[in-house]
Amino acid sequence: MPRLKFEMWKCQTKRGYMSRFTDGRGISTDSWWDSPQLSIDHVGTEYLKQSHRHPNTRNDRHINFIKDRYKVEMARLKASEGEA
Template sequence: MARLKFEMWPYIDSKGNKDGYMTRFTDGNGYSTESWWSSPPASIDHVGPEYLKQRHRHPNVRNARHDAFFKRRYKEEIIKFKA
């Protein structure tokens, strides 16, 4: 079983301008999904698990463990970019 993995980086558009952020979540089976955030919130604690499962976010966030991991890592990464 692979380890859970979360990555976040600035998204650069075709003109070289920063245009939001990308996130990638890899689940325990090694399946990865990516999502673009135009204006990511500083916190996602208020977001329910169904939000991340939606097709346009990360449908491979399938259980409470994934949800907790994603939110913890998101908060760790967004601090780096919002500072």
């Protein structure tokens, strides 16, 4: 069974960032973030489940995993751009 995975990268075709969440079944969804904050701890479960975010989030474990990894990925991206 695949592990949970969350990754982010700078979007090459438009301003912002892309993220990809892969759930335990190996299903991946991509999402575009126009001007993301450094944390999404404030968002509710329903926000991440929207069709334009990551609708394959099915439980609190997924939500918490994405929120934790999002912070790590944004810090990494900002540091690589010299904005840390």
